[in-house]
Amino acid sequence: xxxxxxxxxxxxxxxxxxxxxxxxxxxxxxxxxxxxxxxxxxxxxxxxxxxxxxxxxxxxxxxxxxxxxxxxxxxxxxxxxxxxxxxxxxxxxxxxxxxxxxxxxxxxxxxxxxxxxxxxxxxxxxxxxxxxxxxxxxxxxxxxxxxxxxxxxxxxxxxxxxxxxxxxxxxxxxxxxxxxxxxxxxxxxxxxxxxxxxxxxxxxxxxxxxxxxxxxxxxxxxxxxxxxxxxxxxxxxxxxxxxxxxxxxxxxxxxxxxxxxxxxxxxxxxxxxxxxxxxxxxxxxxxxxxxxxxxxxxxxxxxxxxxxxxxxxxxxxxxxxxxxxxxxxxxxxxxxxxxxxxxxxxxxxxxxxxxxxxxxxxxxxxxxxxxxxxxxxxxxxxxxxxxxxxxxxxxxxxxxxxxxxxxxxx
Amino acid sequence: xxxxxxxxxxxxxxxxxxxxxxxxxxxxxxxxxxxxxxxxxxxxxxxxxxxxxxxxxxxxxxxxxxxxxxxxxxxxxxxxxxxxxxxxxxxxxxxxxxxxxxxxxxxxxxxxxxxxxxxxxxxxxxxxxxxxx
Numbered sequence: 065x066x067x068x069x070x071x072x073x074x075x076x077x078x079x080x081x082x083x084x085x086x087x088x089x090x091x092x093x094x095x096x097x098x099x100x101x102x103x104x105x106x107x108x109x110x111x112x113x114x115x116x117x118x119x120x121x122x123x124x125x126x127x128x129x130x131x132x133x134x135x136x137x138x139x140x141x142x143x144x145x146x147x148x149x150x151x152x153x154x155x156x157x158x159x160x161x162x163x164x165x166x167x168x169x170x171x172x173x174x175x176x177x178x179x180x181x182x183x184x185x186x187x188x189x190x191x192x193x194x195x196x197x198x199x200x201x202x203x204x205x206x207x208x209x210x211x212x213x214x215x216x217x218x219x220x221x222x223x224x225x226x227x228x229x230x231x232x233x234x235x236x237x238x239x240x241x242x243x244x245x246x247x248x249x250x251x252x253x254x255x256x257x258x259x260x261x262x263x264x265x266x267x268x269x270x271x272x273x274x275x276x277x278x279x280x281x282x283x284x285x286x287x288x289x290x291x292x293x294x295x296x297x298x299x300x301x302x303x304x305x306x307x308x309x310x311x312x313x314x315x316x317x318x319x320x321x322x323x324x325x326x327x328x329x330x331x332x333x334x335x336x337x338x339x340x341x342x343x344x345x346x347x348x349x350x351x352x353x354x355x356x357x358x359x360x361x362x363x364x365x366x367x368x369x370x371x372x373x374x375x376x377x378x379x380x381x382x383x384x385x386x387x388x389x390x391x392x393x394x395x396x397x398x399x400x401x402x403x404x405x406x407x408x409x410x411x412x413x414x415x416x417x418x419x420x421x422x423x424x425x426x427x428x429x430x431x432x433x434x435x436x437x438x439x440x441x442x443x444x445x446x447x448x449x450x451x452x453x454x455x456x457x458x459x460x461x462x463x464x465x466x467x468x469x470x471x472x473x474x
Numbered sequence: 475x476x477x478x479x480x481x482x483x484x485x486x487x488x489x490x491x492x493x494x495x496x497x498x499x500x501x502x503x504x505x506x507x508x509x510x511x512x513x514x515x516x517x518x519x520x521x522x523x524x525x526x527x528x529x530x531x532x533x534x535x536x537x538x539x540x541x542x543x544x545x546x547x548x549x550x551x552x553x554x555x556x557x558x559x560x561x562x563x564x565x566x567x568x569x570x571x572x573x574x575x576x577x578x579x580x581x582x583x584x585x586x587x588x589x590x591x592x593x594x595x596x597x598x599x600x601x602x603x604x605x606x607x
Contacts (some may be wrong), residue, residue, distance in 0.1 A: 377535065379512050383539035384475075385485060405512070417509030453491055453541060455516035455533040456509060471508035 069244070072388040076435055079393050080369050081224050081252060087277040087429070093323040094279065097316040106304055116315045123322020127284055128268050130325040131250075132260035139285045139305045140313055140321075144251035145175040146298075147270035147285035148218075150309065151247045152179045154295030155216050156188055163215035164209060167244075169193045169201055169230075172220050172409045176249055180218075189213070197413050198362035201229040206238055216245040221253035221269075225408040225424055226361030227370025229257060235452035236265030245293060249273050251283070255328035256367045257337065261286055267293050273317065277429060278324030282317035285309075335429060339368035342427050346436050347371055353444035356460075360409055360422060371425045372409075372420040375443075377457040378450040383423065387444035390439055393424045417456075417466070446465065477538065478572035484542035489549050492531040494518045502595025504587040512536060513580065515544045517587035519551060519559070519594055527551050527559055532587075541576035543567050543584035556592050 070076045077085070097119060105115025105120045124135040141147045156166065168180055170192045180190045191209045193201050198295075201219060217239050219230050232248060239246035247268035253259060254269075255276035261269060269286040287293050287308065294416025350357060350373065360372040375383060380394035405419035414422075420439050425439070451457040459466055475489040477485075493516075494501045501520050505546035507513040511535040530548040534541045546567060551559040567573075 127541040293510075320589075379536050379540075381512070382485075382535075382541060417512075420509070420512040453488060453533055454535045455505070455514055456535045458493065458533060466509055469505075471510070471514075472506065 070389045070438060075389045075391045076392045076438060078425050078427065078431070078435070078439060079391050080426035080431075081227070081275070081424060082393060082426065083274045084277045084278065084428055085430060086274075086279055087324060087327060090278055090320045090323045091326060094316040094320040101315075103315070105315050105318075106302065108302065119315060119322075120313055120318050123318045123325075126322040126325040126329070127271065128286075130254060130259075130329050131271070131286060133286050134289065135260075136306075137289050139287055139308050140283055140318055141283050141285055141309055143274070144173075144249060144270045145221075145283075147272075148173070148249050149179050150285050150295065150470040151268040151287075152176070152216065152218060152300050153298060154308070155245060155247070156183050156186070156291065158294045158330055159215050160188065163213050165189045165191070165211055165213040165217065165289050166207065167191045167193060167209050167214060168214055168218045169195060169220070171195050171199065171223055171225075172218070173224055173249055173251070173407045176218055176220070190409040193219075195385035198365070199223060199226050199360075199408075199412055200230060200362060200365060201235075201359035203231065203238065206235065210238070210242050212243060214242070214244045214270060216247055216268075218247040218249070221248045221250040221259065222256065222367050223361065223408065224252050225406060226372045226412070227252070227367045229253070229365045229367060231365075232259070232264045232266065237245075239267075242436045252367065255325065255332060256369065258332070261288070273321040273324060276324050276328055278321040279317050282314065282321045284321070321406070336368050339427050339431070342433065342436050343368045343371060344455035345433070346425065346427070346440060347373075349423065349440035350444060352453050353440065354447050357423055357447075358418065360412060360414055369427045371420060371427075372422055373425065374409075374422045375447045376418055376421050377454045377460060379420050380422055380446050383421075383443075383446060383450060386450065387442050390442060393426070394422065425461050454458050476520055476575075480546075481539065481571040481573070482543045484545040484571070485538040488532075488541060488545040490529075490531050490545065491533065493528065493533060494520060494529075494531055499598060500592070500595075502598065504590030504592075504594060505585050506586045506590050507536070507540075509535065513540050513583055515540065515583055515587040517584075517591045518543060519591045519595060521556065525555055526553050527556070533559040536580065537577070537585075539571065539580040540583060542571050543573070543580045544587060547569060547584045547588055551588060556595070559590050560590055562588055 103112030103116035105116035124138050127138050128135040223407045245267045249270045251272035254271045271284045273282040356376045358374045409419040496503045504517045516533045518531045519527045522528045532544040534544045564585040565583040
C-alpha cells in the first residue's frame with residue numbers, strides 16, 4: 065500500500081505497543097479449532113478431546129521454546145494482566161508467612177503496580193525502585209533494597225511506553241545470589257528480543273499473545289520447576305494447568321498464540337534488524353525537520369519498534385488531532401482518558417510540560433519504509449504548524465525562560 | 475471521541491493567529507493556563523478610543539479543543555465593548571463547539587483569557603490616566 069492511501073478513516077497504524085494485528089498465518093492456524101476441531105482439550109476419552117489436547121501441547125512447546133523453558137513450565141492465562149496477578153499474588157500467598165517483602169519499580173505497567181498495592185493492603189511491604197533518567201533501574205538500588213524478608217523482585221523486561229530493556233540478566237543474577245524469586249512482565253519483550261529464562265535466571269515470566277501478532281485473550285505465565293516456584297491459584301476449579309489456573313483452555317487462542325511464538329522464533333532476528341533501521345530513519349528524519357525534540361528513555365537499550373518523543377512546545381493531544389491519519393498514542397493508551405501526563409515519563413524526570421508534548425510511535429511487522437517517510441512528513445508538518453500557534457514557542461524564540469513565568473496552575 | 479465540525483474547522487483553520495505588541499497602550503494581553511497542565515492561552519485585544527474591541531489575536535498551547543476555543547473567542551470579541559466581551563460565558567463556547575465533558579475546562583480557560591486581556595487593558599489605561607492627571 066502506498067503512502068497516499070492513508071486517511072483519517074484508514075489511518076497508518078503506528079501503535080504496536082498497544083496491540084499488534086494478528087498475523088494472517090496465525091489466523092489460518094486457528095481457523096479449524098473453532099469449527100471442525102472444536103473439542104474440549106480436557107476431554108480425555110474421545111478423539112475430539114485428544115485432537116484439541118495435541119494442538120494445545122504443540123502450542124505450549126512453541127511458547128516454551130521461544131523463552132528457553134520446558135513446556136511443563138508454561139501455564140496459559142487470559143493474558144499478561146492475569147499472568148502478572150497470578151505470579152505476584154500466587155507467590156505472595158504461598159510464601160507470605162515466611163517472607164513479606166516485594167520489590168518492583170515505579171515504571172511498571174499498572175497491572176503490576178495495582179497488584180502490589182492490593183498486596184500492601186494484605187500486609188506486604190513493597191519497595192518501588194526509582195529509575196534513572198534513561199528509564200533503567202540502578203542495580204545498586206536493587207541490591208540495597210533486598211532484605212532477608214524479600215520474597216520476590218518484579219521488574220518488567222521492556223517498558224510499554226518508552227520501550228527500554230531492563231538489564232534482565234544482571235537482575236536475575238542478583239536475585240539468584242540472594243535467593244529471591246525474579247518475576248518479569250515480558251509482555252512487550254517476548255518475540256521482540258531474545259529471552260532465555262535459564263541464562264537470565266528468571267523464575268516467573270508473564271507473556272501476552274496480542275503484543276506479538278497472536279490473538280487477544282491469551283497469554284502465559286512461565287513458572288520455574290527447578291528450583292521449583294510454588295503458587296496459590298487465583299482461579300479454582302477443575303485443576304487444569306497443573307492446578308495453577310483452572311478453566312477450559314480456549315483451544316483456538318492457544319493454537320494462535322503458539323503459532324505466533326513459532327513465527328517469532330524464526331523471524332525475530334531479521335525483523336528486529338529491519339525495525340532498527342526504520343527506528344533510526346524515523347528518529348533522524350524527525351530530528352532533521354523539527355528542532356528541539358527529545359527522545360524519552362535510553363536509545364541503545366531499547367526495542368527497535370519504539371520511539372517516545374517529546375515535541376516541545378506542542379501539546380501531544382493537540383498534535384494527535386492534526387495527524388488523525390496516523391494511529392499513534394500520546395503517553396499510554398491505558399491512561400489517555402485522564403488528562404494527567406504519563407507517570408512513566410514523570411518517573412524519568414521529564415518535566416510535566418515536556419511530558420504533555422510526547423508521542424509514542426510504535427513500529428512493527430507490517431510497517432514499511434514508505435510508512436516511515438509518510439509519518440516523518442506528516443508529524444513534522446503538523447508540529448511546525450502548531451508551533452506557529454504556540455505562545456510557548458514564541459517565548460522560547462524570544463529567549464524567555466518559561467520557568468521564570470508565574471503560571472496559574474489550574 | 476468524535477469532535478464537531480465547528481471545532482475541527484477552528485482547529486484546522488484557526489482565525490486570528492498572531493501577536494500584538496504588549497507595550498502598545500491600546501492593547502490588552504491575557505495569558506492564562508500553565509504548561510505543566512498542558513494548556514496555555516494568550517489572547518490579545520486592541521481597543522479603539524471609544525472602547526470597542528477592534529482586533530483580537532491568539533496563540534495557544536494545548537489540545538484541539540483549547541485551540542478551537544481560543545480561535546472562536548477571537549471572532550466573538552471583535553466589535554464588542556469590553557463589558558460585552560467579559561459577558562461571554564464558557565457555556566456559550568462549549569455549546570458552539572459541542573465540547574465533550576472532559577474538555578469543558580478549555581472553554582473556561584478561554585473565558586478566563588478574555589477577562590484577563592480586558593483586565594490588562596483596563597489596568598494599563600488607568601495607569602496612563604493617573605499619570606496624565
